[in-house]
Amino acid sequence: MLATLEMEILLKAAYRLDSGSANRSHKHDYFKIWKDLGSEPREAILNVARERYAEHARLRNAEDVETVLKALKNAFLKGRYAYEFNEGRTLVDASEVGRQWLKDGGLPEEADLAYYPMECDGIALGCARLIEARLGIPASEGLRT
Numbered sequence: 001m002l003a004t005l006e007m008e009i010l011l012k013a014a015y016r017l018d019s020g021s022a023n024r025s026h027k028h029d030y031f032k033i034w035k036d037l038g039s040e041p042r043e044a045i046l047n048v049a050r051e052r053y054a055e056h057a058r059l060r061n062a063e064d065v066e067t068v069l070k071a072l073k074n075a076f077l078k079g080r081y082a083y084e085f086n087e088g089r090t091l092v093d094a095s096e097v098g099r100q101w102l103k104d105g106g107l108p109e110e111a112d113l114a115y116y117p118m119e120c121d122g123i124a125l126g127c128a129r130l131i132e133a134r135l136g137i138p139a140s141e142g143l144r145t
Helices: 002-019 030-036 039-053 062-079 091-103 117-135
Strands: none
Touching (some): 002 030, 002 039, 002 117, 039 117, 062 117
């Protein structure tokens, strides 16, 4: 979850640099922040993410980005306190839900919580590189070395 929090902070900082203001209504809505970013910053962030993870990251088109950012929001909000998410389930029950999901094909879109670690890291790195460029900070001395 710390990686998601890092991505959120960097995404909000990129938005702040792009728009000149902080939008308090964004909260943890990563896709809303993303949509409110200008097209140039979005493309710059995706270029870094795609270069970093090439074929592995699910960031090929706008629908992928929407799916990933909405899943990351859901995972951050619901998954950070697993004891709340699994309230009413025993460990055996929770494990059985997971086993059944895998048996059914294990598609991320069908999971209670889907997490996209490469995509999250790629977006965070892209935001960091954008921020560094806007502030004139060399990447070697930047936010993520």
